[in-house]
Amino acid sequence: MGRVYAQLTLEERRKIERWRHARVSVNEMARVLRRHRSTIFRELRRNHFQDPCMPKVVGYFAMAAQLRTSDRRARQRKLIRHPQLRDQVVERIKDGWTPEQIAGRMRMERAPLRVCQETIYRHIYAKEGMREELWWYLPTHRKARHPRRARKRRAPEFHRDVSILFRPEAVAQRVQFGHWEADLMLFRQRFGSANVTSLVERVSRFTVLLKNADKRTRPVMDKVIAAIRALPQPARRSITFDRGSEFVSWPHLQAEIGMSSWFCDPSAPWQKGTVENTNRRARRWLPRERDIGQLSDHDIREICDRLNATARKCLGWKTPAEVFRAKMLRIGRERPTLSPPRSRGSSIAHRTD
Numbered sequence: 001m002g003r004v005y006a007q008l009t010l011e012e013r014r015k016i017e018r019w020r021h022a023r024v025s026v027n028e029m030a031r032v033l034r035r036h037r038s039t040i041f042r043e044l045r046r047n048h049f050q051d052p053c054m055p056k057v058v059g060y061f062a063m064a065a066q067l068r069t070s071d072r073r074a075r076q077r078k079l080i081r082h083p084q085l086r087d088q089v090v091e092r093i094k095d096g097w098t099p100e101q102i103a104g105r106m107r108m109e110r111a112p113l114r115v116c117q118e119t120i121y122r123h124i125y126a127k128e129g130m131r132e133e134l135w136w137y138l139p140t141h142r143k144a145r146h147p148r149r150a151r152k153r154r155a156p157e158f159h160r161d162v163s164i165l166f167r168p169e170a171v172a173q174r175v176q177f178g179h180w181e182a183d184l185m186l187f188r189q190r191f192g193s194a195n196v197t198s199l200v201e202r203v204s205r206f207t208v209l210l211k212n213a214d215k216r217t218r219p220v221m222d223k224v225i226a227a228i229r230a231l232p233q234p235a236r237r238s239i240t241f242d243r244g245s246e247f248v249s250w251p252h253l254q255a256e257i258g259m260s261s262w263f264c265d266p267s268a269p270w271q272k273g274t275v276e277n278t279n280r281r282a283r284r285w286l287p288r289e290r291d292i293g294q295l296s297d298h299d300i301r302e303i304c305d306r307l308n309a310t311a312r313k314c315l316g317w318k319t320p321a322e323v324f325r326a327k328m329l330r331i332g333r334e335r336p337t338l339s340p341p342r343s344r345g346s347s348i349a350h351r352t353d
Helices: 008-022 028-032 037-046 062-075 082-092 099-109 117-124 127-131 219-226 253-258 269-282 298-307 319-336 344-352
Strands: 048-051 052-061 179-185 195-201 207-212 239-240 258-262
Touching: 008 028, 008 037, 008 052, 008 062, 028 037, 037 048, 037 298, 048 117, 082 099, 082 117, 099 117, 179 219, 195 219, 195 269, 207 219, 207 269, 207 298, 219 253, 239 269, 253 258, 269 298, 298 319
Parallel strands: 179 239, 239 258
Antiparallel strands: 048 052, 179 195, 195 207
């Protein structure tokens, strides 16, 4: 993952101003601030102060640099640079649409030029939006926006009892058939919120791919349940997930089909390496640059069939489909012995056979 760039703060700019007057080198400034030297050079060049009315006041000044940067960022806002887009957004706000509805509709229509709901909120509470009193058209009619931290959603709760640390050793060692891993394959944002759930059985490496319209947890989990509900219980014992918000409806697995759930530690995708490896294989046909919305369920099944029909070294050069079929046939032969006999005579007849 690439590094996230953060703007220079006012405190950093004040340090640069003091060091500039003390003739500290740019390399030393960059080392102390833990910034790249080009960041410091760019800051000094872009925010150099010079005013014809005050010819003796020339140089770098922190407050002037901060104000100039803020003004430059305001001019670069998307709804300022694109008046037609701004007019479209403002019109819908005045029609009673919320920023979330406006952004969601743009994604659904796949508009070539669109904005997210956060950009719309920032415009509403910027000076341009306040001038038009756009806040009045919001459902809450709130003139001052609440801090973002105060509006944070509560983090999803995953009970300690379902941690992967408590997963049976038979699952970890691939001794027992019927334990699965699940993950979500995402694509470029410009294609919308469609995604693919990948399910992989740990012993056979048999793969199931499911197309989703978005990342909402209940629809995602409902598709998982529908895909594996028809399997006999020994073929659907448990699923291991990561801690993504799309899997917070995991209790429905236990309630509806009696399937256990396990969750990896935070930021530890390697703990479900089987599905991660399968995702890398599937990316051959489902790269991030592909518009998943253009693929039908039949197309997804064809990709799934290709994965399951490919010989694997870890399976002794058998295919996942062959191993999965053999395991299912074995379950089919064993199931009658597991069910209680209806009568003594039938039990004896069964043993005689």
